[in-house]
Amino acid sequence: MLIDLLRKRRSVRRFDGRPVEEEKIETLIEAVLRSPSSRGLHPWEFVVVRDREMLSRLAQAKPHGASFIKNAPLAIAVCADPAKCDVWVEDCSIAAILLHLAATDLGLGSCWVQIRLREHGDGRMAQEYVADLLGLPQGMEVETAQVGTGTLKWTELTPVQNPAQYYIINSLAALPMKRVTQAALMEGRAILRAMGARVIE
Numbered sequence: 232m233l234i235d236l237l238r239k240r241r242s243v244r245r246f247d248g249r250p251v252e253e254e255k256i257e258t259l260i261e262a263v264l265r266s267p268s269s270r271g272l273h274p275w276e277f278v279v280v281r282d283r284e285m286l287s288r289l290a291q292a293k294p295h296g297a298s299f300i301k302n303a304p305l306a307i308a309v310c311a312d313p314a315k316c317d318v319w320v321e322d323c324s325i326a327a328i329l330l331h332l333a334a335t336d337l338g339l340g341s342c343w344v345q346i347r348l349r350e351h352g353d354g355r356m357a358q359e360y361v362a363d364l365l366g367l368p369q370g371m372e373v374e375t376a377q378v379g380t381g382t383l384k385w386t387e388l389t390p391v392q393n394p395a396q397y398y399i400i401n402s403l404a405a406l407p408m409k410r411v412t413q414a415a416l417m418e419g420r421a422i423l424r425a426m427g428a429r430v431i432e
């Protein structure tokens with residue numbers, strides 16, 4: 232069930248040093264290549280980095296929130312050619328979250344490292360730094376670098392970050408929700424209530 236996967240998913244930034252098995256890397260690649268994209272234009276490209284020196288340099292892409300890449304067994308940079316599609320950011324984000332979920336499903340920890348719009352720190356943007364480092368063709372953008380590992384250390388289910396963002400409006404007639412059965416709605420409401428969600432009666 233997808234909900235079980237979503238309950239397990241966390242951003243993982245600590246790694247045990249074990250390499251990621253080849254088959255798992257292939258599955259991750261397959262997962263991202265199956266991502267939907269606007270008009271099926273597939274503007275993305277994925278760069279799998281396993282070289283330790285390269286990982287150390289990727290970890291310096293920005294002053295905060297990237298350093299843990301140096302201890303990861305691999306990173307996958309999600310890049311795109313904006314000339315191929317005007318909504319490449321959306322396309323990349325979808326691929327990135329599918330990668331994150333596929334990693335979770337494979338028992339790998341991973342974390343999104345934001346590259347687009349972040350500063351590297353020497354006047355360059357993190358995107359320029361990473362593009363130079365990876366030798367990307369002119370014009371290619373880097374949205375995010377995801378890291379993966381062989382570690383699986385789930386100690387708790389993912390907490391709901393902000394239950395106040397969840398609402399249930401209990402008037403089916405008033406909403407375009409007629410496809411949702413009453414039973415499913417009741418069950419969903421009980422779960423959300425248990426999480427502390429506000430239920431609007």
Ligand SMILES: Cc1cc2nc3c(=O)[nH]c(=O)nc-3n(C[C@H](O)[C@H](O)[C@H](O)COP(=O)(O)O)c2cc1C
Nearest residue numbers: 240241242243244295296297342343344345346389
């Ligand atoms: C668009 C986006 C950018 C993020 N950028 C970073 C980042 O640069 N570094 C980092 O350590 N975590 C990053 N994260 C992970 C978030 O910090 C994390 O998802 C959030 O704290 C919630 O924790 P959880 O994923 O374990 O539920 C990013 C997540 C998203 C969705």
